[in-house]
Amino acid sequence: MLISTKEIEVRYAETDQMGVVYHANYLVWMELGRTQIIKDLGFSYAEMEKDGIISPVLDITASYKKPLRYGQTATVNTWIEEYDGFRVSYGYEIFNDEGELAVTGSSKHVCVKKDSFRPISIKKKFPDWHEAYEKVKKQPEGAVR
Template identity: 85%
Template sequence: MLIATKEIEVRYAETDQMGVVYHANYFVWMELGRTSIIQELGFSYAEMERDGIISPVLDIQASYKKPLRYGEKAIVKTWIEEYDGFRVTYKYEIFNDSGDLAVVGESKHVCVKKDSFRPISIRKKYPDWHEAYEKAKKQSVEAS
C-alpha cells in the first residue's frame, strides 16, 4: 500500500495558549499529506488547477488522541482509502517524533470545474491519474 510520509516541524505559531498545536493546524498538515501522496503518484494539484480544475473538500474530520507541542516533529502519513472515479477519500495518521499517535483523520474530495463548480470525471479528464488512484486503492484494499 502506498503511504506518503511528510515530516513537519511544529512551530511556535501553530500552538495555542495551552502550548499544544491548535486543532485547525492538523487540517493544514492533512493538506500537505494529500499533496505528498499526489506527488508520489507523479501528479500535481498545481497542474490540475492550471487546467481549471479544483478539488474542494466535501467532508473532513479529525480525532485527537495526544497533543503535539512546539519543538516536536509531526509525521503525517497519508493514503487513499476510497476512490470511485469522481470522489476520493484520503486517510491520515499523524504521529509525534516518538511514534505516538496524535491524530487520526480523513477528508473527502471531488474534482470540479473552477468556473462552474460542476463535477468532472477524473477517469475521463485525467486517465493516468485515474489509473494511479485505482492501483493505489486496490493496494489499500488488498492490504486490509
C-alpha cells in the same frame, strides 16, 4: 496500498495558550499530506488547477489522541482510503517524535470545473491519475488484486 509520509516541524505559531498544536493546524497538515501523496504519484495539484480543475473538500474529520507541542516533529501518513472515479477519500495518521499516534483523520474530495463548480470524472479527464489511484488505493479486507 501506498502510504505517503510528510514530516512537519511544529512551529511556535501553530500552538495555542496551552502550548499544544491548535486543532485547525492539523487540517492544514492533512492538506500537506494530500499534496505529498499526489507528488509521490508523479502528479501536481497546481497542474490540475492550470487545466481549470479544482478539488474542494466535501467532508473532513479529525480525532485527537495525543497533543503535539512546539519543537516536536510531526509525521503525517496519508493514503487513498476510497476512490470511485469521481470522489477520493484520503486517510491520515499523524504521529509525534516518539512514534505515538496523535491524530487520525479523513477527508473526502471531488474534482470540479473551477468556472462552473460542475463535477468532472477523474477517470475521463485525468486517466493517468485514475489509473494511479486505482493501483494504490486501500483494498477492502480479503480483496485480491
